[in-house]
Amino acid sequence: TQLLEQSPQFLSIQEGENLTVYCNSSSVFSSLQWYRQEPGEGPVLLVTVVTGGEVKKLKRLTFQFGDARKDSSLHITAAQPGDTGLYLCAGENNRDDKIIFGKGTRLHILP
Amino acid sequence: KAGVTQTPRYLIKTRGQQVTLSCSPISGHRSVSWYQQTPGQGLQFLFEYFSETQRNKGNFPGRFSGRQFSNSRSEMNVSTLELGDSALYLCASRTLNTRYNEQFFGPGTRLTVL
Numbered sequence: 421t422q423l424l425e426q427s428p429q430f431l432s433i434q435e436g437e438n439l440t441v442y443c444n445s446s447s448v449f450s451s452l453q454w455y456r457q458e459p460g461e462g463p464v465l466l467v468t469v470v471t472g473g474e475v476k477k478l479k480r481l482t483f484q485f486g487d488a489r490k491d492s493s494l495h496i497t498a499a500q501p502g503d504t505g506l507y508l509c510a511g512e513n514n515r516d517d518k519i520i521f522g523k524g525t526r527l528h529i530l531p
Numbered sequence: 532k533a534g535v536t537q538t539p540r541y542l543i544k545t546r547g548q549q550v551t552l553s554c555s556p557i558s559g560h561r562s563v564s565w566y567q568q569t570p571g572q573g574l575q576f577l578f579e580y581f582s583e584t585q586r587n588k589g590n591f592p593g594r595f596s597g598r599q600f601s602n603s604r605s606e607m608n609v610s611t612l613e614l615g616d617s618a619l620y621l622c623a624s625r626t627l628n629t630r631y632n633e634q635f636f637g638p639g640t641r642l643t644v645l
Contacts, residue, residue: 450630450631451631451632451633453633453634455636460619460625460639460641461639462535462537462621462636462637462638462639463621464635464636465573465633465634465635465636466539468631468633470630492603501602508574510634512631514552517627517632518587519564519576519634520575520576521573521574523573524573524574
């Protein structure tokens with residue numbers, strides 16, 4: 421059974437601090453997506469990484485795909501209250517297109 | 532391009548009843564997946580449909596069923612509702628003909644079973 425483990429599960433930090441969220445697996449993915457979800461709403465796609473070692477930036481968010489395409493990280497610089505939410509990573513299996521989700525990191529930024 | 536739409540947004544049912552949820556994918560997307568999300572279990576995969584055929588299935592009882600129409604719209608049905616079926620039900624669509632296939636979610640249907 422494929423697993424995608426996210427850490428930490430919960431994170432509460434002060435506005436202005438930096439943080440990193442991790443997504444790890446023993447499986448190889450053809451692509452990996454990061455989503456942010458607010459309460460009562462559907463997840464919103466933030467980014468897709470495809471190439472091993474790829475780095476993508478979205479304003480203060482930096483996403484990295486591991487060289488072996490088995491893991492990924494999300495780094496937020498100078499976190500703001502608007503970054504609060506549930507962050508989910510999802511990997512697309514390179515054999516059968518199945519998508520698996522991590523359990524998410526619930527992030528709370530204190531003003 | 533319009534996003535994924537789901538109806539209704541909110542639903543209240545009682546135990547034993549059945550419910551049907553609807554999802555319209557992004558234009559051109561032929562794959563539709565359904566997920567159940569609860570605080571304790573996170574996002575759990577129900578099933579995926581592609582070209583009116585169930586392509587993948589998660590580990591849910593047979594009370595949960597779905598179908599897809601020729602225009603790619605999909606419905607999900609839950610029969611004999613139980614209290615534990617209270618959850619946010621999410622629909623997501625994607626293409627399946629590219630090197631990688633990003634999934635886009637609808638806003639969800641919040642189902643409460645009393």
